[in-house]
Amino acid sequence: MKISDLITVRDRKSYEFVSRIKKRGNYYFFPDIVFGFEASPLKKENTKSSAEILGISVYRSIVYPEKNYNFLVQIARLIEEYISKTGNKVRLFAFDSGSENDTLSAIEIFKLVNHPEKHKKIEVVIFDGDIQSFVNKFSECSYIIGTRFHSIVLSLIQKIPCYPIIYSEKTENLLEDLGFSGKKIFWDKLTTNEVFFLLDQILKKVDCFDNANIDKARSLSKHFDVLKDFLNNFTHK
Template sequence: MKILISGYYGFENTGDDAVLECIVAGLKERGADDITVLSNAPYVTSSKYGVKSINRNSFKDVFNGIKDSDVIISGGGSLIQDITSSKSLWYYLSIIFLGILLRKKVYIVGQGIGPIQHRYNKILANFLLKRVDMITVRDKDSLSILKELNIEKNAILAADPVVNLNVCSDERIEKILEDEGIDKNRYIVVCTREWGNNELSRVELAKAIDDISTKYNLEVVFLPFYYKKDELESEKVANYLKSPYKIVRGKYEPKEILGIIKKCSLLIGVRLHSLIFALVALVPFIGISYDPKIDGFLNSVDSKIFKVDRFSSDEIVKYAEYILNNKDEFVENLKIHLEALRELSKNNFVYLKNNSNGV
């Protein structure tokens, strides 16, 4: 069986790279060995994951890739939404449309659906998603959005594929921390991202980081998830800090980023996958939400939600104190949720059993 995977790959985004790594690993564990990925950097993707890869920006290559495949997988991440842009949504829906048109099996895997704001986009998504063979979503909020689009019979709850990510060796983690000049025993990780020009939020976040790092004697480490782009936002927040800090400057693989998080005492994250990495590493975390997908994840693990434009430093500090003063209890709760999500994540591959071509 020939499988083609579509998603936001080859852009040096740790979260999306981790999604691809886990989808490819899950497929290979179940016997799939002919996998092609649409990527912005085909050579890099091919060499990293041991798959074939073609240029996602070449219509000819994409069309031929779909034509030559038996199964089209759209996933994971937040592809079916128009908050980023309608153009992005149309791109991913066009892949789905071509798969349907060429009579391929089409599956949407481990995705967060929505929001879809524009009426025309809702009509288009409804028309195409009703015609795919199966949809697995990573949270209950996505199921609700599909229900609003009158799509229910072919949609099931799963989990973000990244809950199955493996960490690198302890030796590798220690080498990275040494190279970055980070105290391996006591540090707090901050994973932020651009959310507009709301300076007040940056000030409040910096104040919270200062208070937490001072009270618990923790070094402040900014960990970019989107290579280079998140460094800029980290610097904007860091400009308001009184505490000394470091920004991780190296380019690392997802399993290495997971290793950096594994050794920290607390993570404060605006990036969705930074929070998922913290869950996988069983590290206490505080999520600041700029998007419904963050809400969906935090709800799935019974975690408090702080809105990016409405939180105060005092609220963050108070919650951090609660977490760190009850760390064992918090981590035990994370273990329960991680186990449950890993079990749900198996649903991301149930279509392999039902595919007439087998694997």
């Protein structure tokens, strides 16, 4: 890192860390690169479902596998309560279908849900490389419980009300940079009380993010711009 010609980071804490070890000023802090995407796959389609759909980004830890079960049980409980109170559908989004494989968590949550209509009400959506199809399913949701980092970013881009569940320091850093002032909920310590808190947020459609900060993040995400300038300067040396 000390000898790198160019470094871009996506949160302020990382920037402060790099600044302590780099003597040259060739490092930059910009919001996550996805905030800057204007390409059609990430834009919200005009196919909003008339029905209310709760989207939940699930998570599976391979570092702390012993902590997975409580998360799965609590999310299953949230789904049971949501379906019972609203009769609406739920989509479980598996953003990672690779090494951590959120698909396994989605399937296990489905099994744990104790509701007679769960086969009609719950859909598992797995990212298989088809960005447009995945994002279309995501954009039809009326509220998002976001555990995966990019589920939060994507909900913000598409202006879908979202409540985050923190699974890593990078999520905490994102929330801090966006000025998040809501209750912090951690995936590995999810409690029954927090499940009912989340349910209340969902039913009230509480949007806990400042749109001004989000718009600013989108305007400042310039990772590719800096890289382009760097490569142009490098090739003309």
